[in-house]
Amino acid sequence: MNTSTKAGFLIDLDGTMYAGHRSIPHAAAFIDTLREKGHPLLFVTNNSSRTPEAVADHLAYHGITAFAQDIVTSSQAAARYVAERGRGRRVYAIGEEGLRAALLEAGMELVDDRPDYVVQGIDREFSYRKLEQAVGYIAAGAEYVLTNPDRLLPADGKLVPGAGAIAASIREALKQTPTVIGKPFEPIMRYALERLPCDGEVWAVGDNPETDIGAGKAAGLKTALVLTGVATPDNVDRLLMETRVRPDLVCTDLAELLDRLGIAGSR
CATH class of the missing domain: 3.40.50.1000 (HAD superfamily/HAD-like)
Incomplete structure (x- = not known):
């Protein structure tokens, strides 16, 4: 498997890439920019009901380029866990x-x-x-x-x-x-990291301090909270106080995250 010294990304879905059937601003451009700049990425979701193919189709509905192999679900991680237990x-x-x-x-x-x-x-x-x-x-x-x-x-x-x-x-x-298995616990992130072709630092990106950022912290990753889902500009201070989670970055949206990371993007 080829590796990259560029930063890798494990990216949440609902609240970060989309909100149900509503597209989140800058999400598609964020993914396009990471791909253009050669940053490896995977989408990591607690959703256990959909297959990776169905998740990729839903991303495509929102104009986000994705394939089944880009998706890590809690079901896949759970299946991997029991298959390796040997019981x-x-x-x-x-x-x-x-x-x-x-x-x-x-x-x-x-x-x-x-x-x-x-x-x-x-x-x-x-x-x-x-x-x-x-x-x-x-x-x-x-x-x-x-x-x-x-x-x-x-x-x-x-x-x-x-x-x-x-x-x-x-x-x-x-x-x-x-x-x-799923976020905020570490097994799903460990499984995702095994699949991510990256030997540089890895960022966990999401909208939920408790699950997305908590899982990133549990796995020892850099973490970026975007205020487009569970966390918003109005409630972020309260949520961070309640969860006692401290993201490495807090950004209004994904376009700001690109700017803060020094990755060329456009609003």
Whole structure:
């Protein structure tokens, strides 16, 4: 694999590249500029429901050049984690297409009985039966792996329960904490760094101090907070105080970030 001495970037999606179906100003130009200047990059998302191909299509909808190989999802990182654990290959999956596809691609077997792992992400068809099965399997010794801890997700202008909300019911039933893969935890960033063709410094870029910046800090990366999503010019001081996270850079938008890093760009 070719490497680059130029800075690399691990870039968040929702709130940084787009906000649902709304494009975020300067996002497409930011990516185009990094590519033109030879900076390696990957998009890193806690989203466990979409496949990398679907994520790339959504980026293209916003005019952002991306391919499936540019995407790192929490489902992929979770699948990589269980595939390397060596405890077996049988998985009871609570999740959607992105999670199931990632597990199968990693060589895992999706089963409904005697699993070695329970791997859980967001599941908009979650039911009491799935809860009962998950609790039973984990109590019997299956390892519990959570793709991401997001309790709430933005959807069409409102907040809806995320994977972390489902996890709360399983965790409360067993009083057992899962292995968490996604941001703000380090496993997803470690997996992304293994895939990033860069031997220089790496920046984690995102809009959420707790998850994006927290994950970057956990992985020992440089961090840049942009005020285009969870963090805004109006609430950033409060959020940084509450989370006790200190980004290396705080920028109003991605165009300012390019300027602050000395990478030629245009507003």
